[in-house]
Amino acid sequence: MRPPQRLALLLSILISGLATAVVGHAQTEPREDVFVYATTVFDGLAYSSAMTPPDVDTIYMIADRQNIIAPRRTMIYYWPITNRYLADWALLNEVVDGELEIYQGSELARSVPLTDYVIQYDGANPLETLNIGIGEEALRMRAAFDELFEAYRQALFEYYDAEQAYRAALDEIISNSEPGTVDPEDLPVRPEPVGDFSLQSTEPNKAYPVSLPEGRYEILMRDSNGIVVPDSRRELVVFARLQSGIAYSIVPQSRWTQPEDSVFPEGVVYVEPGATLYLQPSRESLFNELYYTRMLDPQDQTAREDRTRWVLHDPFPNTRLRVTGFDGTVREVSLKGYFVQQTAGSGLGYEVLEFNPESMDRSSFEGFAVQLDGQNPFYRVELLDEAGRLLLGSRREIRILNTDRGAQVYALGLLPLVIGAVVAAVRRRQIRQVDTRTAG
Amino acid sequence: MTPARPWLRHWRDRWHAANSIQRRASQSAFFGWGIYLAMTVSLLIAAISVNNTLNFTEQNVLFVSRQPIFLPILINTIITSVYLAMVSTLAVSSERDQGTLETLLQGPVDGFAFILGNFMAQIKVYAALALVAFVWSNVLTYLLHLRYSIGVAVVLVVSLAAVSVVIAFGMFVAMWGGRSRTALIYFTLITLLVVGIQLADQIVVGVVISQNPSVNDPLVTVRNVLGVANGIVKWISPYSQLDLAMNAQVDRAYPAFFTHIGVMLGQAVVFLLGSVWLLERKGVRD
Numbered sequence: 001m002r003p004p005q006r007l008a009l010l011l012s013i014l015i016s017g018l019a020t021a022v023v024g025h026a027q028t029e030p031r032e033d034v035f036v037y038a039t040t041v042f043d044g045l046a047y048s049s050a051m052t053p054p055d056v057d058t059i060y061m062i063a064d065r066q067n068i069i070a071p072r073r074t075m076i077y078y079w080p081i082t083n084r085y086l087a088d089w090a091l092l093n094e095v096v097d098g099e100l101e102i103y104q105g106s107e108l109a110r111s112v113p114l115t116d117y118v119i120q121y122d123g124a125n126p127l128e129t130l131n132i133g134i135g136e137e138a139l140r141m142r143a144a145f146d147e148l149f150e151a152y153r154q155a156l157f158e159y160y161d162a163e164q165a166y167r168a169a170l171d172e173i174i175s176n177s178e179p180g181t182v183d184p185e186d187l188p189v190r191p192e193p194v195g196d197f198s199l200q201s202t203e204p205n206k207a208y209p210v211s212l213p214e215g216r217y218e219i220l221m222r223d224s225n226g227i228v229v230p231d232s233r234r235e236l237v238v239f240a241r242l243q244s245g246i247a248y249s250i251v252p253q254s255r256w257t258q259p260e261d262s263v264f265p266e267g268v269v270y271v272e273p274g275a276t277l278y279l280q281p282s283r284e285s286l287f288n289e290l291y292y293t294r295m296l297d298p299q300d301q302t303a304r305e306d307r308t309r310w311v312l313h314d315p316f317p318n319t320r321l322r323v324t325g326f327d328g329t330v331r332e333v334s335l336k337g338y339f340v341q342q343t344a345g346s347g348l349g350y351e352v353l354e355f356n357p358e359s360m361d362r363s364s365f366e367g368f369a370v371q372l373d374g375q376n377p378f379y380r381v382e383l384l385d386e387a388g389r390l391l392l393g394s395r396r397e398i399r400i401l402n403t404d405r406g407a408q409v410y411a412l413g414l415l416p417l418v419i420g421a422v423v424a425a426v427r428r429r430q431i432r433q434v435d436t437r438t439a440g
Numbered sequence: 441m442t443p444a445r446p447w448l449r450h451w452r453d454r455w456h457a458a459n460s461i462q463r464r465a466s467q468s469a470f471f472g473w474g475i476y477l478a479m480t481v482s483l484l485i486a487a488i489s490v491n492n493t494l495n496f497t498e499q500n501v502l503f504v505s506r507q508p509i510f511l512p513i514l515i516n517t518i519i520t521s522v523y524l525a526m527v528s529t530l531a532v533s534s535e536r537d538q539g540t541l542e543t544l545l546q547g548p549v550d551g552f553a554f555i556l557g558n559f560m561a562q563i564k565v566y567a568a569l570a571l572v573a574f575v576w577s578n579v580l581t582y583l584l585h586l587r588y589s590i591g592v593a594v595v596l597v598v599s600l601a602a603v604s605v606v607i608a609f610g611m612f613v614a615m616w617g618g619r620s621r622t623a624l625i626y627f628t629l630i631t632l633l634v635v636g637i638q639l640a641d642q643i644v645v646g647v648v649i650s651q652n653p654s655v656n657d658p659l660v661t662v663r664n665v666l667g668v669a670n671g672i673v674k675w676i677s678p679y680s681q682l683d684l685a686m687n688a689q690v691d692r693a694y695p696a697f698f699t700h701i702g703v704m705l706g707q708a709v710v711f712l713l714g715s716v717w718l719l720e721r722k723g724v725r726d
Contacts, residue, residue: 250502250504252500252501252502254501255500255501260500260502260503260504261504262504264506264690267504267505267506268504268505268506268586268587269502269503269504270497270502270503270504270505270508270586271497271501271502271503272497272498272501272502275501275502277502301660304667306667306670306671377585378585397587399585399586399587400585401494401497401503401584401585401586402583402584402585403494403495403497403498405494405583405584406491406494406495408583409487409490409491409494409580409583409584410484410487410491412483412487412576412579412580412583413480413483413484413486413487413576414480414483414484415480415483415572415575415576415579416475416476416477416479416480416483416569416572417476417477417480419476419572420473420475420476420477423470423471423476424471424473427471
């Protein structure tokens with residue numbers, strides 16, 4: 001082969017290789033038009049959404065809470081990176097119109113028509129403000145939200161106008177006066193800033209709202225002609241929480257990014273002497289592991305029905321921590337922000353400082369600081385509400401563990417041998433006495 | 441003085457015979473070194489677990505636990521119960537091997553008294569070991585500054601029920617297996633199978649959780665099969681029942697607590713009656 005021909009061959013191989021590479025990058029997983037159930041379910045704190053593809057036969061939701069089931073036609077594809085079927089909602093997203101039928105055994109328990117719904121909550125305290133509107137109520141709630149938002153927007157405009165006017169007036173006074181001659185009384189009053197708008201709302205959507213008591217059901221969709229929609233039969237497991245309480249995420253000062261959770265009421269936290277802990281309380285609920293996990297991720301393969309799972313919700317608002325030492329000292333600690341500052345030098349290290357808004361951007365974390373001194377071998381911590389009442393389930397014991405006594409633990413393991421030696425000695429003595437008596 | 445009714449006299453004689461066997465077997469255990477060595481080994485293994493907790497706390501700064509002493513107690517119960525069950529299996533089957541069982545049953549001892557006597561002997565030995573374990577756990581609590589809990593004493597009492605199942609099962613296998621060696625092999629294999637399923641289940645669950653498996657992942661199938669097997673085994677294995685009873689005690693779930701105790705006691709009775717039945721059915725010779 002002559003050099004120009006060889007060059008041409010090389011070029012063609014390179015080009016075809018590049019083309020393949022380009023094709024490889026552009027490759028997408030094949031889509032399939034299917035019937036799925038999209039769910040918006042109460043997760044113990046707020047609402048979470050999930051998609052149940054055709055090969056998942058059971059839907060899970062919490063009992064006696066308003067949940068949303070939205071049967072849809074969409075395009076799904078398998079995503080090998082997460083081992084999940086995903087929906088391409090942008091390509092196809094059609095709500096299936098008709099009636100959602102819920103059966104308990106062979107009895108039709110409920111037939112739900114397609115309805116409007118709106119979910120609203122205050123971002124500052126989602127659990128206590130969460131609200132879901134159904135039908136006409138949904139439209140009213142959304143209209144009220146729009147009105148409030150419009151009023152907020154108007155207030156914001158007015159504030160910016162007032163702020164602008166204030167600055168202009170201030171500039172004018174400063175430019176027309178000699179330094180140090182302005183009477184503070186003559187200064188304009190600065191306008192009050194408008195607070196954040198923390199109310200959140202969804203747009204009115206159409207779906208099938210469902211609130212059911214605990215139990216096992218079967219659901220299916222019937223279209224407007226009364227015909228059962230293919231692939232729409234699913235099991236529906238409605239479950240209740242098993243227990244609720246107050247959890248603490250405990251941040252040790254020396255490992256602030258790796259908190260440990262104390263989820264069991266009346267639990268014990270064992271610590272090294274001299275440690276400083278930051279306690280972050282939150283509401284918690286105990287659920288069946290399989291039911292809760294599959295509710296949020298219908299394609300999960302790890303959860304098991306014979307296990308339970310504590311779920312930590314939102315941080316507890318407006319509380320103080322009462323710390324009682326072994327010596328009877330009682331102190332109340334309030335929630336504070338803390339800032340983690342890296343130490344200078346090439347080695348790793350940091351220090352935790354109390355957050356100061358004037359010199360620091362934002363706090364790294366918040367918590368109740370508990371300094372464990374050498375005077376007290378154990379502490380009792382419990383949460384108090386705004387009125388100073390003890391919050392049930394918030395009590396924990398913090399004990400200083402004697403971690404340096406490992407050798408003594410091993411020595412203690414020899415206790416049975418000591419007892420055995422004593423028994424053997426007594427036995428030998430008894431035998432000797434019998435022998436002496438027999439000889440005598 | 442009116443003579444006792446025949447059935448009452450019969451049971452009194454039986455009890456007397458069982459008690460004599462119990463005294464002889466338990467004394468033999470107390471005056472030997474076996475139980476002291478077995479318990480020392482189990483407490484040293486439990487000490488490894490305790491030390492692991494101490495090292496963890498030292499490096500991790502904190503350790504959150506409801507009752508850190510339950511695991512060492514469970515370890516101690518498993519090791520001592522397996523030892524005692526093996527001893528009772530050997531004791532019972534070797535009586536048959538050596539022909540002494542035949543001689544014994546010619547006298548005032550019947551199969552029921554023989555089984556009951558041997559069973560009570562091992563329970564008495566375990567009760568003494570549980571007392572040592574109670575002292576050990578209290579000294580440990582003081583030494584490490586753990587929270588004192590009456591639950592530890594309760595769990596040690598409940599462990600008697602678990603141990604009674606293992607010992608009764610050992611005797612059942614002795615009657616079923618015939619010769620000492622065969623009985624011991626049966627006992628070891630069945631114990632390993634039951635404990636193995638539970639251990640494998642725990643390990644596979646951990647591996648599955650650390651991955652992001654798909655529906656068709658073979659590990660998920662293995663996990664599901666083991667899960668079903670473990671679902672059955674947990675009602676058969678006295679160790680699982682003891683563990684569940686421990687958790688129920690901490691959770692103050694008293695109906696579940698007494699259910700697990702009831703299951704263990706029921707199993708022990710079934711194995712004991714089964715042993716008597718096998719002895720009568722198979723006879724005193726190989």
